[in-house]
Amino acid sequence: MEVINWSTPAAILEKIIAYEAVHEIKGWDDLRLRVAEKDRRLYGFFHASMRSEPLIFVEVALTDHTPTTIESILSGERERLDPNEATTAVFYSISNCQAGLRGISFGNFLIKQVVEELKRELPNLKRFITMSPVPGLRKWVDTAPELDENTTTLIHALNEQDRDMSEEFKNQNSTQLNRLAIQYLLDAKHKKGGPFDPVSRFHLGNGAHLEQINLWANSSEKGIADSWGIMVNYEYDLKSIEKNHEAFLSEGKIKSSTTIKKLHKKH
Template sequence: MSVLSDVLDLVFRRSMKGPISTSFDSTDLPHLMEELLSSKGEITGLMTAKRILDGYAAMNDDEKLEFFDTLADRLDIDLADVDSSLAAFRAQPTGRAYEAFLKAAEPRRQELARRLNRVPDATRQLVEMRADLLRLVSPDSASFRIDCDFSHLFASWFNRGFLVLRRISWESPAHILEKIIRYEAVHAISSWDDLRRRVEPEDRRCFAFFHPAMPDEPLIFVEVALTKGIANSIQALLSEQRQPLPSHQADTAIFYSISNCQAGLAGISFGNSLIKQVVNDLTAELPGIATFSTLSPIPLFRRWLKSQGIDVAQLPKDQLLAAAARYLTSARRADGNHYDPVARFHLGNGAVVHAVHADADLSERGLNDSAAVMTNYLYDLSRLEQNHESFANQRQVAAAPQLQNLARTFQPAEVLRDA
């Protein structure tokens, strides 16, 4: 079967080189979708799938919106079939009845996506299609329900078992390095020299997850600094003048930047698995590394201060740090979840809020978002599961005693009165 598949794939690739004709009419899509869903022949199905994907790639935004409407309306579940198949299963819960119910309850567009995904490079195209959906369609729109289908399929297709961890080094292919520069979302990489300082020295590491169907597209990557002690300034970590530390002398790994690369995979969680895998790899490579910590931004801190009626310019440095500690341990959204997205990520992974630092990020973004304050989340491997369960179930924030004490010293009433 493997040989037959290879032959069919070769025939398909030779027969379908290049994009479809520019005379493609988007009104043909409903017919092509039905043709693909009813197709029994593999080559015919592949050719039809490629026509749909190439046709979609040629669309403007208005045509893409029509495409999503078509997916939502024409390939939705049939409520009558769902009701009748569920009634049949309740009356006689056999395997066949259960299978019939599952088939009725699944929108036909999920099977369409599976068949589209048989085309070489289709996985990347479908991820880009979901990115378009998230960009163009309002979450309140009826058509947005098809995002549930994308999310359902991608959660399976991008399961941790399929992901490959690769170290990114200065010797990595140039097209991969270019994407690391482009996708860096926390601390912008200003030049090739800047990138080289982050991946070449022996006290620097960069790791990324890849998927076999998208081998040239990083899904998420993390940048790591090997240090002595926990870092308290991004300027110091990224300084052009710093002297590299021999890796065998390091006792701490600092995760200072985690960047998701694919907008179409929003909500598909990789970060937890990435950090755990990197911790395992670093522990095996460098047994002297005993501490794993982040140096993280606090992106909504300044916005929260403003919402409390506090002018950051009026805060002395000790009260600024106390306010940051209070924010990280206590700030909540209206729905009860933690206010800060970075905090939600690391606390959800089981980390501990360890410390806060003033003047830690003097970039324009750092000043505007967090008044230059940064924090460390400590990954204590012996307590990750316990901390995760407490945060997930009771919304309890794991924080170091010194940070809890600092939070209690924040006196917003006095700050407001002085202002």
């Protein structure tokens, strides 16, 4: 594992721009916001035989709160934070770089190493969470065998909207959309077992728990196309990672926050 920063060779930085698979890096100025700012970190996983080719990399934002939109992390207009005042490390993008190695869970090793590195550098950090996309939601909706009338009406309304949804529309549809997201994340299953959503399978399989659902969190074209802008915080609670990992693998249990459990039970 190596820290990638503004001093990293340009050939590697160019590959970071090219390989970013979650939130497009729009040139060198955009890359600078992710690797040169004092409250941002980028870590790459390399193999000794491929020193100039990252296998996978993870981008981290250091904050003093749990973010609810990706724009608040990526914006160049945001307020910078002294890393020593940060309480939360946010993993907001994980990109596999080598097509031939897809399916090999390097991310598992990388996340654990990054957590250990951050704890050493910044002992004030208390929480390790993600700001994750929900890439399978709209795909699942298109194939779900039975959706109730209210959900069908909601989906039709969402599909009629463009990226600039009005606040009135959001307020009118937030409760129903949150219900759909909870149903998808906790109940929808893949035909091979486990959650339907690939990002959910990855983080839950690594021992994280589902902490928070964020509606209207990603207004990018990709964010709307994947999940109508929904994003999720998964939390890596260091005291329960191994227990969550074992429960997920052996029993298929999805660990979630008290708030999400209550909403799931209610609906």
